Amino acid sequence: MPFIRYQAPGKTKIAQTPYFSTNTECPFLPAMTHEQAPIFLIPGILGHSSEQALLAQALQQQCKSNRPIFIYHDNRFLSSNRLHHSLQDQAKAIAADIQAIFPHDKVPHLIVGYSYGCALTALIAQYLSLPANSSRLPAQLYLIDGPSPETSRAYFQNPDRLEFVTADLIAIFNTVATCAGIDGIDYENGETAILNEQPISKRIESIMKDILEVNSDIPPSAEKSFQLFSSIVIQNLNQLIHYDPTLNPPQKHLANRFTVLMTEKTALKYSTRTGGWEKYTQNLSLVSDPYLAIQHHLDLLQAQSAKVLARSITDSLVTPAVKLAITDAASRCFLHNLEGVVDYSNPKNEREKFKLELYLLLIKSTTWPTGPLFSDSEDSSSIETFTSSEESSPGDLSPSSSPGDTSPLSGNKLPHHPPSNTPGADQHSSLFTLFGNSPSSHPKQPPKNASFSLT
Structure with a gap:
């Protein structure tokens, strides 16, 4: 299976999948908390799991190492004969792997995509939301600095973006060289001008x-x-350049929740603050963290930035609604595992009283969220929430404009009104650019002694 589970230094060997119980009537262990809900990471265009090792480490530190972190590791590293015929085929295969690891329909999938992995993540969530899985809650997605596949295709085919594309290609293959343990290359301006003239x-x-x-x-x-x-x-x-949205398309599930972080350079490069994601969801939030916004694309996954990202990701994905769903599923599983049925209004014996006390203890262990989406916390000001539709404009940026002069996405900014029976939604989000902006920046190696195990 092309997913590995991140293992922090000094931890015991990872269990094989499925990690959780496969009993459909009792999908969660009674003791499970929201800090144990798994997060799936989809790396950039190389598809190598080591790229997100520092981010995985930071995510685990956010919840004291209790949370399983699964990272996609492209199966073509295991066999050169394994090919994907399209972006949709690759996303569909990954969705099947996620479903095998986490086959539960009571809690939404929590998925983080980086760069090229953002396009995959959006399609993966749609395949996971097909009618066969229609009872599942909408997926919670965190997209790191990467545009939609339609936006990427238009970028590569735009003759006014030749210099940007060449710089991206140099950065990409310098990253490949670093991963292979060899040196990258620096070009002079005249040399890149010659490259620009080539297909x-x-x-x-x-x-x-x-x-x-x-x-x-x-x-x-x-x-x-x-x-x-x-x-x-x-x-x-090639899957991006020749992306065909009509080829084996997944069913659009506009309820999936997208949190998008676009750095200033990436937003300028693609001439959009939203990355084109407003066409994929009716629930789009943009992160405007001043620290993350000015980072270089490749630096977003380095140690310091990864810590800031991990906090934003956790706050964004593990929303009050997700916590409530996990608590509810855990409590149902707890009761299911106890023999007999308790009449809560009138326990008939000491056993039933004991079962009821344990159940109430479990419920009380969770802090029930209240209030609107944006509280008065220090982080609430960094999120912008938008309503979007197929016809909405993407919030274009002029290539010559200054990042500081960008105007808000055209469209209505709506206040959050959670349903009367549902706690307020989450408070954070993020996204990353498709490719690097500098050929001189290369990803660092994973943390020392960190290990991975295939699942």
Whole structure:
């Protein structure tokens, strides 16, 4: 299975999936809390799990290592014969793996996508919401600096974006080189101008050739790794460049909740603050964290930024509604595991009294959320919530405009009115850019002694 579960240094060996009980009548362990709800991470265009190791570590630290963190690890690293014919095929396969790990229909899936992984995450959530799983609550998505597949396709095909695309390709394959243990390459301005004149496929070929030339003394194993990683990236790039939304389309599930973080550079590059995600949901929130907004795309997953991101992700995904759903499922499971039925109004014996006391203790252990979506907390000002539709405008930015001059997304900003029987929704969100903005920035290695296990 192409998901691994992050294992912090010094922890015991990871259990195999499914991690939770598969009893459909009793889907959760009685002692489960919202801090044990798993989060699924979908990495960038390389699809390598090590890319999100620091983020996984920070997410676990947010809940004292109780939360299972599953990271997608592209199965093409295990076999070069495993190909995806389209972005939809890849998303559908990943959705099936998530369903196998977490087959429960009482609590929504919590999924985080980074860069290229944002497009996958949005499609994954739609496949998880197909009629066969219609009883599931809407997915909670956190998209890190990556646009919709339609926005990406338009970007690659835009002749006015040649310099941006070339810089992205250089950054991508420098990242590939770093992962393969070899050096990247820096180009002079005149050299990039020559690349700009070439078709994308030829540009990629030239960049790969130049990287191998500056690493002429590397061992065959390193070159083999570079070629393997590059082949995966090229396939994923082609899936974006030639994305066809009519090919094996998932059913749109507009109730899925999207929290989007776009850095200033990424918003300017794609000329949109929303990344095009307003067409995918009726529940879109934008993160305007001043620290995260100015970070470089690749730096978002480094140690310091990962800590800030982890807090935002946790607050955004584990909403009061999610906590309530988990508590309700856990309490039902608890009662299911106790023999007999308790008449809460009139317990007939000491056993029933004991069962009732335990049940009430379980319920009281959860703080029931109240109030509107945005409280007076210090973080509430960093979230913007929008209503969106198929016809809504994406909030364009002019390529020449200053990031500080950007205007709010056109559309109505609506106050939150939670249903009378449902606690207020969550308070945070985030998203990341599709590709890096600088060829000189490379991802660092995972934390020392951190390990992963295939599930």
